[in-house]
Amino acid sequence: MKFNHEEEENNFSITRYESMLRSNDVKFFDSDEFESIIHHYLENGKIAKAKKAIALGLSQHPSSVNLKLLKVEVLVFENRLDKADTLLAQLHAIEPENEEVYIQKANILSKQNKHVKAIELLMMALEYTDDPADVYSLIGMEYLFMDDFENAKTNFMRCLEADDEDYSALYNVIYCFDFLDQHTEAIEYLNLFLDKNPYCEVAWHQVGKQYFDLKEYEKALAAFDFAIISDEYFIGAYLEKGKVLEKLGRYNEAIENYKITLELDDPTSFALLRIGKCHEKLGNKELAIQHYSKTVHEDPLLDKGWIAITDFYMRKRDYQKALYYINKAISIDAENVLYWKRYAKINNRLAFFEEAERGYRKALELGNYELETWLNRSDILKFLGEEDASIQCLKQAIEFYPDNAEIQYRLAGLYYQKQEYNNGELHLRKALKVDFEFHIILEELFENIFNLTIVKKIISEYQK
Template sequence: MEFSQDDNNNLPLTKFESMLKTNHVLFFDSEEFENIIHHYLNQGKIALAKKAIKLGLDQHPTSINLRLFKVEIYVFEDKLIEADTLLSELYSLDPNNEEIYIQKANIFSKQDNHSQAISVLKQALELTDDVVDLYSLIGMEYLFLDNFEEAKVYFMKCLECDIEDYSALYNIIYCFEFLNQHEDAISYLNVFLDKNPYCEVAWHQLGKQYDLLKDYKKALAAYDFAIISDDTFVGAYLERGKVLEKLKRYKDAIENYSITLSLDDPTSFALLRIGNCYEQLGNHELALQYYDRTVHEDPLLDKGWIAITKFYKKKNDYLKALHYINKAINIDSENVMYWKLYSQINQRLNFLEEAERGYKKTLELGNYELNTWLSRGDLLIKLGESDAAIYNFEQAIEFYPDNAEIEYRLAGLYFQLNENDKGSFHLKNGLKHNHEYYFIIDELFPKVSNKRLVKKILKTNL
């Protein structure tokens, strides 16, 4: 039993907490201790739960339920040997207690032995009429095994027992989606809705399935029914807005997103989407207002900073774009997209050293896209940093070993440094992989094109 804030059920809890403050030991029956412990575990107050368990067992040393709570704490703290030992004792005392099996399954699950956990949970099913939680636990264990078909079966059993178990419904749809069974998900949801026509969550999920199949008309209809079922359902308005955007019905999308702002605290997602819709409608002033509100509402939302930076970038106002991307980097200096935009903007402003620094940071953060290596290397060439450029492209070629664009750049750099053997090697590789990219030599290394050796290699290999 969970204690509430405004009834007499919380008297044992108040008495217990008073006892802790005064250090004066009071008596509680075992069921009161169970409720107190359950309350603290639900609240995540593990230290208080442990105190309650200790005091409970001092007063009721033979209580199996209190000792099961002790097992639960052991499992939580990864003290699996202690948990298993205590469970064995309890099993010898009460072999038909399903909670013993559930905690045994928790231990197996913690040890990544999910098949054994499932086996134990299925034994527990035979010992109780209260099967919903067990079905859910079995479903989760199958998810750990990536067995989505079996997981789906058990979550469906949960929903059959309790039609308002929305977590089970979400898990069922998750399984359908992972298996790319969108049509099956739609069939299942339609059958469910025949029995529960005012379930807004099911309508919402049905709309998402139609959206995934690009059947936008049916998706909108499903979201309409979700809203009819609950006209305060923020998620349905958001999803409806996203579909309307895809249909380029930007004014209607704005209307749906705006409703969410009146129903709940403004979300950065809704503000961002409204800004994008206004930008698509050519209303740049309102677009900018909503982008500003987005980053003010949630400075950690990278899409907001990216949207406002790209807004100024499209208008060729690179200094303002740089201003906003610098603000974004000051908030999150580990965001790859920020550094890529930073580099592109600095390059447009001809701030080559800053642009090169941005690409270098992008690579350090693990973004190994070909274009990042090429852009950084080309900037190093322009800055006259030949050795650094060679090192950059030598690293790049480890990721893209048969890439002609890298080979030609290395060839040009080595010829430029009069290291003709290496230059010849890379030029021949480039011609072998793709002779059409030879123009790179002409563009980046015009003097190299006139070398007698280069002309000879071209004549031989083309």
């Protein structure tokens, strides 16, 4: 087994430093040791400890530019930009060719939304750096902040030319292609990248995803197979392969691939859910429900799991069980619109109309302004004898659907029912103008109103 000597030294420095802090006995560390200690704390989000190490480091090495740059990094992180700027100006005077000075200054400008100026400074950093990949990546990010995806893509590509193992840059290149809806171009680029890096599992994985988006499932399947050949422990490739096999109707093979992910790592709710869906498609009802149950046990916050169980029982017309599961889901997340819509639908089927109305009301309160939700709620309120509430509901719906005949016919019926004939006629005429054929709604929901002579007379005026 080969030990990383540098890592071992860093660990020794950190252990020795923390032992010094506990004993309050100040020991000497060289500036490189302080740098590795500070980087360790910053990477682990321990800002207070990093600041203490910077202060101690500068007390022992007051002229260290690198320690001062780390101080700048912390100041920028804490949004103390003026102080960071002042320190950077001093450092620039000392070392005008230090690329980190330009990078940190660009970081400040980026935080101030001055992205063009930040890019100018990063271009200057390129002249002095030994590591252009990092700088190109930072330039790419600045272009992303400006939604300039073409230039962002170009710079992430340059980053990969300098360092073809920077997979975050590869993901960012593909993100730009995706945003620009350039799937074919993405595949061409990835194939060129794979010519140089034939066993890059990340690139094969991304090729597969592009073909999947283009609905070229056989090609997607081949790409995911290559990703798995490149790395047989690549969970993402098995998951994506499973999705493709589902699309091709090869459900047993899809299940096998999802099962491999369960063996390679802790079970994921996504894999369990997909296995359940495949079993349901194959008619294995018991195995389907077993996996849906495992899904919500694994991740109670995954709404797709609760919805899968609920819909499973709704399709079987077992509304009592469907209600039981949707109630459990709501007890975990009462702000989920999809839960309340199902809650309303199930209670409606069970003829629990007060509860159904509550479900539709809750869905509307949570921002589900679909026409069906307004109409269902108003119909239930009418059925419950709450005519005024039903009218109020439909008036709110008109704000979202001003030219909808279904709303207007309902309002006409309700106003006639309340013997407010002028309002009834007003809405009836509006409805007939928008869609004459829909007057069947009046006949279905308000038969007694539909048969009134005055109503028949108005309808006949619009008959062609």
